[in-house]
Amino acid sequence: xxxxxxxxxxxxxxxxxxxxxxxxxxxxxxxxxxxxxxxxxxxxxxxxxxxxxxxxxxxxxxxxxxxxxxxxxxxxxxxxxxxxxxxxxxxxxxxxxxxxxxxxxxxxxxxxxxxxxxxxxxxxxxxxxxxxxxxxxxxxxxxxxxxxxxxxxxxxxxxxxxxxxxxxxxxxxxxxxxxxxxxxxxxxxx
Numbered sequence: 001x002x003x004x005x006x007x008x009x010x011x012x013x014x015x016x017x018x019x020x021x022x023x024x025x026x027x028x029x030x031x032x033x034x035x036x037x038x039x040x041x042x043x044x045x046x047x048x049x050x051x052x053x054x055x056x057x058x059x060x061x062x063x064x065x066x067x068x069x070x071x072x073x074x075x076x077x078x079x080x081x082x083x084x085x086x087x088x089x090x091x092x093x094x095x096x097x098x099x100x101x102x103x104x105x106x107x108x109x110x111x112x113x114x115x116x117x118x119x120x121x122x123x124x125x126x127x128x129x130x131x132x133x134x135x136x137x138x139x140x141x142x143x144x145x146x147x148x149x150x151x152x153x154x155x156x157x158x159x160x161x162x163x164x165x166x167x168x169x170x171x172x173x174x175x176x177x178x179x180x181x182x183x184x185x186x187x188x189x190x
Contacts, residue, residue: 046088046095046120049073064090076123078106079149083116093120101127109135109178111147123149135181138164152178
């Protein structure tokens with residue numbers, strides 16, 4: 001709830017911040033594809049599949065923000081992203097998403113959270129806020145997770161619980177390998 005408030009506060013203050021820049025302007029919605037690098041392949045490109053609202057904000061010659069709100073759906077390669085709202089920064093090649101975040105990676109792994117920071121070129125997802133990862137076989141819940149969409153490996157370092165049928169395991173740190181649907185837990189002995 002607080003993250004949503006912060007997000008909407010940020011959205012409300014963006015025009016104020018933009019007015020501080022003499023070259024800043026709000027541009028009418030146009031493109032539906034964000035290319036991270038000119039001439040890059042589909043793994044370096046994020047496609048906007050759906051959004052109820054799209055605002056383009058040009059802060060200067062280098063920085064363009066695409067602000068999406070309402071039933072946002074994005075795609076990069078075989079990964080699909082869903083969220084309530086999102087800001088894509090063309091200068092840093094990142095996007096940040098809030099509310100009902102869902103990543104479906106190649107139809108095998110599903111990750112849910114309330115917040116996502118995504119590095120487009122590196123295909124790295126940093127998720128926090130009630131993170132849940134499931135592959136149909138087991139479910140991991142953790143406060144935060146780093147998920148690499150290149151290697152299909154998830155890492156958690158602040159505690160997690162893995163539930164697999166009747167087995168429940170908890171650990172401070174662990175890894176998830178999507179290719180073999182396997183969790184590796186780091187167990188600390190006292």
